[in-house]
Amino acid sequence: MIAWKKPAAATLLLTLAACAQPAPPVTQTVVDPYANAAGGALYQGDLAGGTLGAEATPQYFNDTVGNTVLFAANQTALTSEARTILARQAQWLNTHTGFSAVVQGHAEETGTREYNLALGARRAGAVQEYLIAQGVSPDRLRTLSFGKERPREVCSDEACYAQNRRAVTVVSATGAGS
Amino acid sequence: MLRTLTLAFTMALAASLPALAQDGPLKIEITDGVTEPMAIAIPAFHGDAAVAQQIRDVVAADLTGTGLFREIPRDAQVARPASFGEAIAYEDWRAVSAQALVSAEVTQAGDAISVKFRLYDVYAGQAQGDGMQFDARATDWRRAAHKIADQIYARLTGEQPYFDSRVAFVQETGPKDARIKRIGVMDYDGQNILWMTDSSSLVLAPQFSRDGRRLVYTSFDSGFPQIRVLDIATVSSRALTQDANSMAFSPRFSPDGRWIVYSREQGGNTDIWLMDAASGAQRPLVQSPAIDTAPSFSPDGQRIVFESDRSGNPQLYVVGVNGGEPSRISFGDGRYGSPAWSPKGDLIAFTKQVGDRFHIATMRTDGSAEKTLTESFLDESPTWAPNGRVVMFTRVAPGGNGQPRLHSVDITGRNMRPLSLDFAASDPSWGPLMP
Incomplete structure (x- = not known):
């Protein structure tokens, strides 16, 4: 929340100066309507003089929209929770058309290296397909698979495996390289 | 005399x-x-x-x-x-x-x-x-x-020998979630290591050509998995695929070195393709809505064994080099993968996952006489000694600090032993007997 003395009050003071009894200065609080938006992001666009808001950043996409969806063991079907996240991703991508995305598919360590590369590719493909169905232009989306090469969690238990069976949507400003 | x-x-x-x-x-x-x-x-x-x-x-x-x-x-x-x-x-x-x-x-x-x-x-x-x-x-x-x-x-x-041979492998360093990998070539006993790639990009699963002069492997050099061929004598490599909208991985040479069989992904689906190693011309060999991957040539160059989940879970299939309907050869419980055809032609070694245990196993090329050689938390990527008597493979220890180590085992299932290396390594490919 930002409080400051409103400059317009000066004009008012000049007008009132014609009278013998000047009124006290008017103090007003400017309320930022975005300050309490989801995730607590602070709207800075107009104040900063720029045109980009906090929403239009990869960090916002990662932290607030959600860049990761999880899969069941050996499965590539999207869960309802995954669809909810992907619907938000699609909405964000459809709003922020200056960004493109690479969808990275991953698998847990059990399974052969080759099969897991293919499994990760299929998971990335499922995400890509869903985003396209939600209106995201195919030429803004690429996919790749890391198979089991880049786990998010490193333990050899289901708790970690569940976090590693994932597809991560990595967004970047178009032209800034993918 | x-x-x-x-x-x-x-x-x-x-x-x-x-x-x-x-x-x-x-x-x-x-x-x-x-x-x-x-x-x-x-x-x-x-x-x-x-x-x-x-x-x-x-x-x-x-x-x-x-x-x-x-x-x-x-x-x-x-x-x-x-x-x-x-x-x-x-x-x-x-x-x-x-x-x-x-x-x-x-x-x-x-x-x-x-x-x-x-x-x-x-x-x-x-x-x-x-x-x-x-x-x-x-x-x-x-x-x-x-x-x-x-x-x-x-x-x-009375068997062909195998000691004067080399093994290509991947050295692994760094934490499990940011592993650094590079390809090396060494004597079969772990000596005389020569490095073939630096650690600047993720590399996977090198495979020797039959003449021992080249390696094909998967590289993330471009940011996306593509296959490369490397000349061992000059330590120089070049990309064989560079389609940004199509991943390519798990390549292997044909016995005569003229063809490379590999996995190609399009729109999320992975199939088996063949590439002319000289011209780069590519054509599909096995296409289905299922995952088809990990192909390996028979030593006569006429057939290819691969892994597919078209039946619902991964099993092994054999297809002629000219295509046609693949025939399934594995029917046991569990998930079958990474098959490697013996250079003698008589057996196929593979990875088998049953429950939460992994095995290296062999079977005849018609799928009969399945024989389990090993068991651990995670064994995979079998490769054959040039005489078809010994299989080398990757054994991964569980946990966040678990490291992969190369092991070898006789096809009788006896004489399992770790290779003496002072670093973690995976994805062995046993080259030919040297002249």
Whole structure:
């Protein structure tokens, strides 16, 4: 929340100066309507003089929209929770058309290296397909698979495996390289 | 008679061995039954070369490392001949229960060495096969030792040998969630490591060409998985695929080196494709809505075994090199993967996951006679010794600090042992016997 003395009050003071009894200065609080938006992001666009808001950043996409969806063991079907996240991703991508995305598919360590590369590719493909169905232009989306090469969690238990069976949507400003 | 064989590393000749004497009376029959290791005496080599004893030790390590030979202890050897040419006192060797005896001499002139050896059948009281001489650069003394061990192994087992061969592999360093990988090539016993890639990009699963000159592998060099071919002599590589909208991985050469079979992904679906190694022309071989991956050629180049989950979970299938309907060959419980066709043509080694345990196993090429060789938390990526008798594979230890290590096992399931390396490694590919 930002409080400051409103400059317009000066004009008012000049007008009132014609009278013998000047009124006290008017103090007003400017309320930022975005300050309490989801995730607590602070709207800075107009104040900063720029045109980009906090929403239009990869960090916002990662932290607030959600860049990761999880899969069941050996499965590539999207869960309802995954669809909810992907619907938000699609909405964000459809709003922020200056960004493109690479969808990275991953698998847990059990399974052969080759099969897991293919499994990760299929998971990335499922995400890509869903985003396209939600209106995201195919030429803004690429996919790749890391198979089991880049786990998010490193333990050899289901708790970690569940976090590693994932597809991560990595967004970047178009032209800034993918 | 003493034959001379020169180790010629630059000759463009296919690997070949002199005719092996196989009519000797002394022979190990390698069967699935319990085999008593053959007692072999390898007394100190004659000659003044500084590397003579190192060569002896490598010969002994090669032979005993198979599990098929037991070395007569040095302190029991009372009868070492005074010189290489001296007559053998067979009764003295029989007294210490030696069945076979190796006598050898190493001479050095400048940076060239010469190794002469003879093999004797102690009980028959005669030489087994011809004496042979290997000439090599002094720096290649290990190869000369492997050549001698190969001769002894072949004469005593009747099998083709495998010691003078190399293995390509992936070295792994760094934490599990940010692993750094690079490709190396080493002697089959972990010595003489040569690095083929730096650690700047993720690389996976190198595979030797049959002539041992090239590797194909998967690289994330472009940011996306693509296949590359690498010339070992010049350590130079180039991309074979660069379609940004299509991943390519798990490549292998055809036996004649003209084709590369690999996995190609389009729109999330992975199929088997063939590429002309010279022109780069590509065509699909197996296409289905299922995952089709991990292809491996038969040694006659006519068939390809691969892994597919078209039945619901991964199983092994065989397809002709000209296409057609693949036939399923694995029907057991569990998930089958990463098949490798034996260079002898008789067996296929593969990874099998049953529950939360992994196995290296073999089956005949029609899927019969499945035989489990190993069991652990995670065993995978089997590769064949050039004689089809030994399988090397990756064994991964569980947990956040779990490391992959290379192991080898005889196809009887015996003699499982880790390769002696002082770093973590995975994805072995066993190259051919060298000329």
